[in-house]
Amino acid sequence: MFPGRIRSLYAGLLTNSILPYLNRSRPNIASVMKHYAEPEYDDGRFSPLLMLESARNMEQYIPAEYIHEMHGIADGSGVAYDQFSRSTPSRTRCSDSAR
DSSP states (O other): OHHHHHHHHHHHHIIIIIHHHHHHHHHHHHHHSGGGGSGGGTTTTHHHHHHHHHHHHHGGGSOHHHHHHHHHHHHHHTOOHHHHHTTSHHHHHHHHHTO
16 A cells, blocks of 8 residues: 555656656757757657656666666566656666665
């Protein structure tokens, strides 16, 4: 029950706070990084695509055992890995540096 509430909290923050803010900022970001003006980022897809691209770029710096663990968590929770990875790389890396 508690993990479900935590997941719900993070999903709510992502959906209601972070993603809409990024979508509103797209014109400013696209004025500097021109590829974000492409049509594939239209219709509210900018925020999730930006976060997915960032997560994929960060994976190269995350040890393989952590990537494997994130795949396992995603599989066990029934959440697609791409959706799961958008919200975890920075936290995973932080836990690694805390050792």
